[in-house]
Amino acid sequence: MPVPCGLRSRLPALALGTAAVHGGILHLDDEPVVVRRLVxxxxxxxxPLPRTGxxxxxxxxxxxxxxxxxxxVGRGEGLTPLGDDVLCGWLALHRSAGVATPEVDAAVLAHLHRTTLLSAELLRCALxxxxxxQFAALVTALGTAAEPAARAALTAVGHTSGTAMVHGAALALSALHTEGVAA
Known part of the structure; x- marks a missing residue:
């Protein structure tokens, strides 16, 4: 189920006075929270994952x-370094295939301090x-005529992020095929 507005925090509580729904609209401290889109x-x-290009x-x-x-982890420049994006693609494709990766997961979690806060959260999301x-669209399109367009849409994300995520997904596909997990 899509979450219309998400906030993750490690705080024990948020400093809000009131939260209420009036006329179907969420209000935080009497301010309406407007949802622009659902993702x-x-x-x-x-x-199984199909053979792809x-x-x-x-x-x-x-x-x-x-x-x-x-x-x-943390390799490369920018808000989401290239190495982190490779890991995101690899982790997410394994999740798509339903294949657990506990050793890699533990290593990623142990090294999150080496990257940016934004990228660390993206890695947690991938986990x-x-x-x-765009990544979800690529996974859906794998092995179909829509795959090249979905790949192009993902590679257009960020400066190197999309390309690195595609690379991570390709590494995952290769590993899963080698392990006999994918078709």
């Missing part, structure tokens, strides 16, 4: 393993199987 952040379930990007990390995570809409 389903879940990665679509795809098991998705291929790793030359020059980017060649694999994701628990030992490789330390070299990926929960939450993705940007």
């Amino acid at each position: 389903d952040t879940r990665v679509p379930a795809r098991s 998705l291929r790793p990007v030359p020059g980017l990390p060649a694999e994701v393993t628990p030992g490789a995570v330390a070299g990926l 929960r199987g939450e993705v940007v809409p």
